[in-house]
Amino acid sequence: MFETNSVLAKGTDYKATQNACKLCSPLGASVAYKGFEGCVPLIHGSQGCATYIRRYLISHYKEPIDIASSNFTEDSTIFGGDRNFKIAAQNIINQYKPQLIGISTTCLSETIGDDVTLFLHELKGDDFDGNAEFVVASTPSYQGTHIDGFHEAVAAVIRKFAKKGNTGDHINLFPGFISTEDIRLLKEIVAEFGIEASILPDYSESLDNPVWHTYKRIPEGGTTMEEVEKSGSAKASIEFGTVLNLGKLSGRVKNLNLTKTGAQYLEKEMDVPLVRLPMPIGITQTDRFFEELGKLTGKKTPEKYTKQRGRLVDAYVDAHKYVFGKKAVVYGEEDFVVGMCSFLDEIGIEVALAASGGESGLLEGEILKHCPENGDKITVREGYDFESIREWCLANKPDILVGHSKGYYIARELGIPIVRVGFPIHDRVGGQRIKHLGYSGTQELFDKIVNALIEYKQDSSPVGYKYM
């Protein structure tokens, strides 16, 4: 019965995924949508998708995260989800009065062939009450990972609202999936350079709000629609990440050859020049970011940052022996892994394993390109799960893990330190605010890594050293 036209017809090296190192696309899309002002995400599928994703995100951000669902029933699965979609849209408008409803499709709605764009056309014709814009990202969970969903949603918003115009003095900054504190840091940097920059998307407020007195149905913050419109007339776009959603998208039957990222769309359709950089983690990559800002503004790096850089170099020098030659395992989203490996490489830590659940086909090349010291020694693994990472660690005995909190049990089993950074951080407070970008973010990360290694040495030493 299984010898049909199956992927495993050749009966080969299939392995079950055990403790996945990735999440599904609608999650990433939902995070991205939260970065646009007045936006309520709507997941077109079963109730569980929205609830699980909310629950997962709430545990990281510790914020209310309202994500609506079109609540598929058996009927919608058989006859199509249009009716539920329309009820959902109307109810969201009645409850939230959003400016924008950000729709993500699911494996279910995609497979039954729901045409959400068509539903939207029909919606306008019905006795539909209320004003809201809609945007649709195609995010079936069997394609790519949450990062693909994230970039699909950003691109969907840009494609819908960006307007071509006379080139202004402002720039677009596409930061990718980073922490709320990192977004605030980037805003500070561009402000110090005296350039107006739209962060696309900016969830630094909406996913990290102060305490409220009354419940805000839609939290404040997010990139404004005006900023999105203006993105088409920007002087340039800077985009962090070199893998993005540009890879082959795991499991996709054929490449649909869409314009993939928002910044890429702006370049192609609206002539906004695109500068694509790896995430600015570490001095090398942060220098590149500052150089680009210098070129775009004609200004020198503000003294504040040359001093931050100087202090970071000083710290590198002070602590180089504690880290040199140490073997690290890095895991997470592919662009995060590339940026992190580049940083570890420049301080003399040998990345032994760089792993991701993503399967872009680009990871190895990017790592080689950005890790000049030890890049050729790195074992790079795409489509890896935590069981494979665990087995690799047991066999290869690394000194430290660098990545999100889901690797904790491996560190615990091996008795080695883990430095938590990235998404998600479910076992610590402040996970949403962990910095890793720029000179100051790198400084914090560097100190954490060095201290984790020192602490490990202290703890495993029979002598209670209290002086280094």
Place this chain on the structure above:
Amino acid sequence: MNQFLKDRETQIVTKGKHSAEIACEKKSLAGSVSQRACVFCGSRVVLYPIADALHVIHGPVGCASYTWDIRGALSSGPQLHRLSFTTDLKERDVVFGGEKKLYHALCELIDKHQPKAAFVFSTCIIGVIGDDVEAVCRQVTREKGIDVIPVMSEGFNGTKKDGYKIACGALSKLVGTDDSYKPSKYSINILGDFNLAGELWILAEYYKKLGVELVSCMTGDGRVEQIRRAHKATLNVVQCSGSMVHLAKEMKEKYGIPFMKVSYFGIEDMSDALYEVARFFKDEEMMQNARELVREEISQLLPALQPYRQKLEGKKAAIYVGGAFKAISLVKALRLLGMKTVVVGSQTGNADDYKLLKELCDDGTIIVDDSNPNELSEFVKLTGANLFIGGVKERPIAHKLGLGFCDHNHERKEALAGYVGMMNFAKEVYASVTSPVWKFIK
């Protein structure tokens, strides 16, 4: 309260104001941002704590990722339940079918982990592409010699409650498959305790003191072998009736085992749970043991609770939890601490549950079925609640509004059942309500 969705109005009543019965057991309204999950979630949470079984999620990656080790269900032995296994379907599998992947996944995982049984959860997409999961399970059962049980829990196929029923169906395939066991005549199964933070171990100790044998627990700290012989027990004691009553009813029909519904939260309900069992067995010695146990526990607990009660007297609480039975116990437990319940609701309560809640609560209490963040935040503001009791999704609503929060859901790491649980609960409520941080919320 006119900002709420019109279609939901019948699911919200205020005691003393509305005489009509609350509408419940409905499907969640599209776009309402319900706090509920799906059928898959219902099945997954019930079967999750069976620690020596393999739980494989057949579908794309999300469903498995989001349920990886998220619950506080502890095991005294194997930890297999805490891992997350999936066939991680890709687009080509969706097109060409995922049966073969499932077959290979099961074979690989069974060889590697040597589980006592395997549960295969079908997710939304499987229902659409029509993989014959049952056939794959039959084949692997034959080849590997362990029960591989399909759990047809496509997310769209009803509500979370329907998932409970499907899980019970899966369990009933194991129950009754081992006839060799001879338990004592005073033997029970505990149904619907999930051993969160080791709660089952507390209960097991109590029942041991009564002289009652525990044949199996479904599903906290669950073992396949125990479930196989569960039909040999004399009585089923059901705690979370929402999830497990289907199985209890089936076992009554099939094996003639009577069942009773109990709760282990709060002094009153915990004591009743012990007395009821003793009463069932009509054994005076057991009743005496129960009385002694209760007396001993309460004589220590009540004075210890007193200082907390003094500080909490007159404070108001809002409750929104998964199962309504839990809410009923919570109202009583809060009363013991001098607190008043002003909002109470659940994701899956039935008409009887809500009737009981209505009887139990004071006038003015808002009772709600299948609520959402907008309503809940409005209710706590309207009633001036000082404390919110709920799960992970309710926590940020409370905290954002400057309200103490107590986690009474499946993620918790503190045992709240039994007498020691009541003490933990008092401490947690006290810490949540009286923390000095609230002075900054002005």
